[in-house]
Amino acid sequence: MLEVKDLVVAYGAEPALDGVSLSVPDGALTAVLGANGAGKTTLLRTISGLLRPRSGTAALDGRDLTRLPAEEIVRLGVAHVPQSGGVITELTVEENLRLGGLWRWRRGDLARRIAAVYELFPPLADRRARAAAALSGGERQMLALGRALVAEPRLLLVDEPSLGLAPRVVAQIMAVLRRLCDDTGLTVLLVEQNARSALSVADRALVLSLGSVAVAGEAAALAADDRLRHAYLGF
Amino acid sequence: MVRFVNLTLAGITSGMVFATVALALVLIWRSTRIVNFAQGGMLMVTTFLAWTVVDAGGSYWVALAAALASGLVLGAVIERVVIRPVEDKPPLNAVIVTLGLFVLLQAGAGMVWGDTPHSYPPAFGIRGLSVGGTRLLLSPNDLFVIGAVGAVMIALTVLFVRTDLGLRLRAAAFAPEIARLLGVRVGRMLTLGWALAALVGSLAGVLIAPSVFVGPTQFDAVLVFGFTAAVIGGLDSPVGAVVGGLLLGCALSYVSGYLSSDLVTLGALAALIAVLLVRPNGLFGATTGRRV
Amino acid sequence: MIGTTRQAAAPARAAERARLALGRYRLVRHALGAAAALVALYALTSAVSPYRDLQIAQAAYLTCAVAGLTVLTGLGGQISLGHGAFMAVGAYTTALLLNHRSWPLAAVLAAAVVVTAAAGTAVGAVAARLHGPYLAGATLAFAVGLPGLANYEPLLDLLGGQNGLSVTPPVPPAALGETFPVERWQAWIACLGAVLTLFLLANLVRGRFGRTLRATRDDEIAAALHGVRVARVRIIATVVSAACAGLAGGLLAVATTLAAPGAFPLALSLQLIAAIIIGGLGSLAGAVWGALVLVFVPAWASDLAQSADLSHNIASNLPLALYGLVLIVVTLVFPRGIQGGLRAARTALARRRSPRDDAAHEEAAPHDTAARDTAVHGGDS
Numbered sequence: 001m002l003e004v005k006d007l008v009v010a011y012g013a014e015p016a017l018d019g020v021s022l023s024v025p026d027g028a029l030t031a032v033l034g035a036n037g038a039g040k041t042t043l044l045r046t047i048s049g050l051l052r053p054r055s056g057t058a059a060l061d062g063r064d065l066t067r068l069p070a071e072e073i074v075r076l077g078v079a080h081v082p083q084s085g086g087v088i089t090e091l092t093v094e095e096n097l098r099l100g101g102l103w104r105w106r107r108g109d110l111a112r113r114i115a116a117v118y119e120l121f122p123p124l125a126d127r128r129a130r131a132a133a134a135l136s137g138g139e140r141q142m143l144a145l146g147r148a149l150v151a152e153p154r155l156l157l158v159d160e161p162s163l164g165l166a167p168r169v170v171a172q173i174m175a176v177l178r179r180l181c182d183d184t185g186l187t188v189l190l191v192e193q194n195a196r197s198a199l200s201v202a203d204r205a206l207v208l209s210l211g212s213v214a215v216a217g218e219a220a221a222l223a224a225d226d227r228l229r230h231a232y233l234g235f
Numbered sequence: 236m237v238r239f240v241n242l243t244l245a246g247i248t249s250g251m252v253f254a255t256v257a258l259a260l261v262l263i264w265r266s267t268r269i270v271n272f273a274q275g276g277m278l279m280v281t282t283f284l285a286w287t288v289v290d291a292g293g294s295y296w297v298a299l300a301a302a303l304a305s306g307l308v309l310g311a312v313i314e315r316v317v318i319r320p321v322e323d324k325p326p327l328n329a330v331i332v333t334l335g336l337f338v339l340l341q342a343g344a345g346m347v348w349g350d351t352p353h354s355y356p357p358a359f360g361i362r363g364l365s366v367g368g369t370r371l372l373l374s375p376n377d378l379f380v381i382g383a384v385g386a387v388m389i390a391l392t393v394l395f396v397r398t399d400l401g402l403r404l405r406a407a408a409f410a411p412e413i414a415r416l417l418g419v420r421v422g423r424m425l426t427l428g429w430a431l432a433a434l435v436g437s438l439a440g441v442l443i444a445p446s447v448f449v450g451p452t453q454f455d456a457v458l459v460f461g462f463t464a465a466v467i468g469g470l471d472s473p474v475g476a477v478v479g480g481l482l483l484g485c486a487l488s489y490v491s492g493y494l495s496s497d498l499v500t501l502g503a504l505a506a507l508i509a510v511l512l513v514r515p516n517g518l519f520g521a522t523t524g525r526r527v
Numbered sequence: 528m529i530g531t532t533r534q535a536a537a538p539a540r541a542a543e544r545a546r547l548a549l550g551r552y553r554l555v556r557h558a559l560g561a562a563a564a565l566v567a568l569y570a571l572t573s574a575v576s577p578y579r580d581l582q583i584a585q586a587a588y589l590t591c592a593v594a595g596l597t598v599l600t601g602l603g604g605q606i607s608l609g610h611g612a613f614m615a616v617g618a619y620t621t622a623l624l625l626n627h628r629s630w631p632l633a634a635v636l637a638a639a640v641v642v643t644a645a646a647g648t649a650v651g652a653v654a655a656r657l658h659g660p661y662l663a664g665a666t667l668a669f670a671v672g673l674p675g676l677a678n679y680e681p682l683l684d685l686l687g688g689q690n691g692l693s694v695t696p697p698v699p700p701a702a703l704g705e706t707f708p709v710e711r712w713q714a715w716i717a718c719l720g721a722v723l724t725l726f727l728l729a730n731l732v733r734g735r736f737g738r739t740l741r742a743t744r745d746d747e748i749a750a751a752l753h754g755v756r757v758a759r760v761r762i763i764a765t766v767v768s769a770a771c772a773g774l775a776g777g778l779l780a781v782a783t784t785l786a787a788p789g790a791f792p793l794a795l796s797l798q799l800i801a802a803i804i805i806g807g808l809g810s811l812a813g814a815v816w817g818a819l820v821l822v823f824v825p826a827w828a829s830d831l832a833q834s835a836d837l838s839h840n841i842a843s844n845l846p847l848a849l850y851g852l853v854l855i856v857v858t859l860v861f862p863r864g865i866q867g868g869l870r871a872a873r874t875a876l877a878r879r880r881s882p883r884d885d886a887a888h889e890e891a892a893p894h895d896t897a898a899r900d901t902a903v904h905g906g907d908s
Contacts, residue, residue, distance in 0.1 A: 048416060049415075050415070070412075070415040075418060080416045088410045090409045098399075099419070102402065102417070151417075151418070270664075321858065327808075331800065331801075331858045332854070332855055332859070334797055335854030336851065338848075338851035339848055339851025341844075342847035343848060345840060346840050349840045455793060456671070462664050463664060466661055466664035497680070498676075500672035500675045504665075508653055511656070511665060512656065517661070
C-alpha cells in the first residue's frame with residue numbers, strides 16, 4: 001500500500017504539488033488524471049525519488065520513500081516508467097531489458113524473466129538485437145513497460161503511456177496493464193491525460209488540479225459523472 | 236618509398252599513444268560530459284611515480300603496475316573530491332576546475348620531483364628492426380607500445396560490451412536518470428569511469444615517457460595531441476579516438492619528416508581545423524547536430 | 528490606420544530619445560570614469576618604484592587581454608584557450624614594426640591591433656561553427672601551435688627563433704625631464720592602452736551589440752529566431768576580443784622590450800581564462816581584478832617563498848600551485864569571482880540601509896546574469 005500524505009513539491013517558489021494526499025491500494029489499478037501542468041509527473045517523480053519534496057511523505061508499507069535515493073527505491077520494488085518510456089536508444093532492446101533486472105537477478109533468472117517479457121510483447125522478440133533507437137513509438141512503450149516488469153516490481157508507476165501513440169496501440173497498452181493487475185496482483189499507479197482510456201481500465205481514479213487532489217473515487221463513478229467529466233476531464 | 240613506410244610506422248606508434256590519451260578523454264566525456272584537461276597532469280604524476288620506482292631500482296614491470304594502480308586511485312579520488320561538485324553545473328565550471336587541477340598537479344610535481352626532466356627506460360630495445368637489409372623505424376619497443384595499447388583497447392571493448400558492469404557504465408553515461416530508475420548506482424559508475432580513464436591515461440604516460448622524458452611539463456604536447464585526436468574522432472566515440480589518434484600520428488609524422496619538426500603542432504592545428512570544418516562534431520560524432 | 532501609426536510613433540520617438548539620452552549619459556559616465564582612472568594611475572605610478580611601475584604595466588596589458596576575453600567568453604559564451612597566441616601576434620607585429628619602420632608608437636600599436644583583428648577574423652570564422660569542447664580543442668591547438676612558427680627554419684631570420692626579437696625601449700619625451708624613469712613611461716603607455724580598451728569595451732557591451740551577444744549566449748536558437756545572425760555576432764566578438772589581445776601583446780612587447788615564443792606558453796592562455804573566472808565572468812571590472820591577481824599573486828607567492836626560506840623546487844612552483852588552488856576553490860565555492868563577491872557585499876549593505884531599494888540595485892547590476900549562467904556553448908546543456 002502506497003500512502004502519500006500532504007506532499008508539497010516546488011520548483012523555485014511556485015509549488016507544483018501543494019499538499020497532495022492519496023492512497024494506492026495493493027493489487028489495484030489507480031489512475032491519476034488531470035490537465036497539463038496539474039502536477040501528475042511531479043507526483044510520480046517524487047515517489048520514485050527523482051525529486052525531493054519540500055514537505056510531506058510518500059510511504060510504501062509504512063516506509064517513507066522521500067528520504068531515499070532513486071536507486072534504493074527501485075530495490076524496494078517500485079518501478080517507474082517515465083514519460084515517453086525513457087528507453088536508452090543507444091542500447092539494444094535486449095540490453096535495455098537486461099538493465100531492468102540487473103540489480104535483482106542472476107544470469108539464469110534474468111534470462112527467464114526476459115523471455116517472459118518477449119512472450120508478453122512479441123514484437124520486441126523480433127528486434128532483440130536491434131538498437132532501441134530503431135523502434136516505433138508503440139514498441140518503445142512496450143520496451144519501457146517490459147523493462148520495468150523484468151525486475152518483477154510490486155508497484156508500477158506509469159507516466160502517460162498514451163502520449164503520441166495511435167488509439168489502437170493505447171488500447172493494447174491499457175489492456176496489458178489491466179491484465180497484469182488481475183493476473184499477477186501488481187499494484188499500478190497510472191498517470192494519464194487521456195482520461196477516457198485510463199478510466200476504461202482503472203479501479204479507482206483521482207483528479208489533480210493545480211497541484212492538489214480535486215476529486216477521488218471509483219473509476220466507474222467518475223466516468224459516469226457528467227458534470228465532473230466536463231469540468232476536469234474534457235470528454 | 237622506404238622513407239614513407241618509415242614515417243608511417245613512426246606515425247602509427249605515436250598515434251597509438253595519442254589514441255590512448257584520446258580514449259581516456261573520451262571515456263570521461265561520455266560519462267560526465269567533461270573535457271578532462273587535467274588528464275595531462277594526471278598521467279604526468281603517475282609516470283613520475285613509475286619513475287620513482289625505476290629510480291629506486293625497481294623493474295620496468297613493477298613501475299608500470301605502480302603507474303596503472305596509482306592512475307586508478309587518482310582518477311577515483313579526483314572525481315569524488317573536485318569533479319562531483321561541478322557535475323551538474325554549467326560546463327565552463329568543469330573546464331575551469333580541470334584546468335586548475337592541471338596547473339596544481341604540475342606545480343605539485345615540480346615541488347616534489349623538481350623541474351628538470353628525467354630519462355625513462357623503454358621496455359624493450361629501441362633499435363629499428365631490419366627487413367631484407369633495410370632498417371625500419373620500428374623497434375621491438377614500438378611493437379610493445381602497439382601491442383599494449385591494442386590489448387587495452389580489446390580489454391575495454393570486452394568490459395563495455397560484454398559485461399554487466401559495462402552495461403551499467405554505458406547506461407549511466409547515456410541516460411543517468413533512467414539508469415537510476417533501473418537501480419544503477421550512477422555515482423559509483425562515474426567514479427569508476429574516471430578511474431578507468433585515468434588508468435588508460437597512465438599507460439599512455441609510461442609508454443611515451445622514454446621519448447619525451449619525465450618532467451612536470453613534458454607531457455603537455457601529449458595532452459594537446461591526445462585532445463586533438465579525440466576531437467578529430469568525435470568526442471563521443473571510442474572508435475573515433477583510435478582512428479583520430481592514428482590519423483593524427485601519421486599526419487604529424489609526415490609533417491615532421493617532409494617539412495619541419497617545428498611545424499608539428501601547427502600541423503595538428505591544420506588537421507583539426509580541416510576535419511572540424513567538414514564535420515563540426517568530428518569524424519565519428521553524431522551528425523544530427525547538437526541536442527538542445 | 529494612418530492615425531494609429533502616428534499615435535504609436537510618438538511614444539516610440541520618445542523612447543528613442545530617452546535611449547539616446549541614456550546612451551549619451553552612459554558615454555559621459557564612462558568617459559568620466561576613464562579620466563578618473565587615468566588621474567589615479569598617474570598618481571600611483573609617480574609614487575612607486577620602477578620595479579612596481581613595471582608590475583603596473585604588466586597588470587595593465589594583461590587587463591586588455593583579460594577584458595577582451597571576458598567579452599568573448601563571459602558575454603558570448605564562446606571559450607577560447609588560444610588568447611595567448613593572439614597576444615603573440617600583437618607582440619611580434621609590434622616588434623617587427625618598431626625594428627624595421629620608424630613609425631610613431633601609437634601607429635605601431637594600432638597596426639598590431641589591426642593585424643591581430645585580421646587573425647581574429649580567420650579564427651572567428653572557424654570558431655563560429657564550433658561549440659563546447661570542439662571549440663576548446665581548436666583554440667588549444669592554436670595556442671600551442673602558433674608560437675612554434677617562430678622556430679620554423681625559413682622564418683628564423685624574420686622572427687628570431689627561440690630568442691625572439693628584442694625591442695628598443697620607448698624613449699620618454701624630453702619634456703618629462705632627463706631623469707624620468709623609462710619604466711614609468713612604459714607603465715603610462717600600458718595604462719593608457721588599458722583604460723582606452725576598458726572605455727571602448729564598456730560602451731560596446733552596454734549597447735545593442737552587448738545585448739545581442741548575451742542573447743546568443745543564453746539561447747542560440749531563440750536569438751536566431753529573433754533575427755540575430757548568430758555566426759556574424761560571434762565572429763565580431765572574436766575579432767573584438769582578438770584585437771584587445773593584440774593590443775595587450777603589443778604593450779607586452781613595449782613593456783618587456785621583447786617578443787619571444789617563451790613569453791606565450793600554453794600557461795599564458797590558461798592564466799587568462801583563470802583571470803576571467805577569478806575576477807568574475809562577464810564583468811569588465813572583474814577583468815581588472817583578474818589581471819591584478821595574475822600579476823600580484825605570483826609576486827606575493829615568491830616573496831613568501833623567499834622569506835620562508837623554502838627549497839628552490841617548492842619556491843619556484845608555489846605561484847603555479849596557488850593559481851591552480853585558487854581556480855578550483857573559486858569555482859567550487861565562489862563561482863561569481865571577486866567582482867560578484869564585491870557586488871553581493873554591496874547589495875547586502877545597501878539592502879540593510881534601505882530595504883525598498885532592491886529593484887534599483889538589480890537594475891544596476893546587469894552583469895549578474897552573466898555570472899549566473901554562462902556556459903560553454905553546446906555540450907548537453
